[in-house]
Amino acid sequence: MKDNAKTLTIITYAVLLGAVSVLLNDMREFDFNQFESFQNWAKNADKNEPWFTTKNAIQWSYYVISAGLFFWRGYLIYGFSYFLSILKEVEKGNYFSDKNIKYFRKIGNIFIWYTINVLILRFLLALIGESTFNFFDELKAEFTFLIPAGLAFYILAEIFERGKIVEEENDLTI
Template sequence: MKDNTNLLTVITWGVLLTSISVLLNDMREFDFNQFKEFQNWAKSANKNETWLTSQNAIKWSYYTISAGIFFWKGYLIYGFSYFLSILKEIDNGHYFSDNNIRYFKKIGNIFIQYTISVLVLRFLLAAIGKSTFDFFDELKTEFMFLIPAGLAFYVLAEIFKRGKQAKEENDLTI
């Protein structure tokens, strides 16, 4: 079993490092000059003009929403890192530990929170005209996978919880 957990740990580290490099590359390619433009606008803006209706507010919204999407991608990677903790518990022989139950619930929460938040943010990006957004096309991509995966982790948490209870009852019998 130790060989399998070692292999899974190496694969998990590979996935994590690849995901982090993709996120960093996406951030590098993002146009951060918009923030400089916003700062320049803030210095020379007409204070009597309503900020919410200005073109720069739309640019700022795009910048903020894109930063939010980067945050949620990082949060998803963080959630995936819980697999390392689960593998460590399994490697130590604690299959039905409270930690594993908690980790499965956390992974499920993160997957579902990420999916809902990024769908909302992409919808907002489409509303300000910076992207094309089709709800059904978005569901066909990564989101089609993440919500069922999040729910599956909730189910795994419940299975492990019941397995722990059965193990405790078994330990009490002679």
């Protein structure tokens, strides 16, 4: 099992590094492409118009929502990093440890919160006119597996919790 755990650890590190590099590249591209238009808008914005009823609110909303989307993508990557902690526990032979149960719950929680919040932010982004949004198309994309996967991790946490109880009972009977 240790050889498999090491292989899975290497694969997990590769996936995490790839995901972080994609996120950083997207942030860099957003910054370079959008910051120039934002500066032009800031120079030409009418300072006498009410803030909440003008392009000012729309422009700022777009940047705030985009920053929120980057945050949630980073949070999802953080959730994937818990797989490394689970693999460490498995390598030590602690399959049904409290840590693994806690990590499975955290991963499930992160997957579900990521999906809900990104759907909300993309909906808001569509409201301000910066993107198209179709709820069913969004669900068909990356979200179709994240909510069921999050629920599956909650179920795994319950299974591991029951496994821990059974393991403790077996240790007492031997």
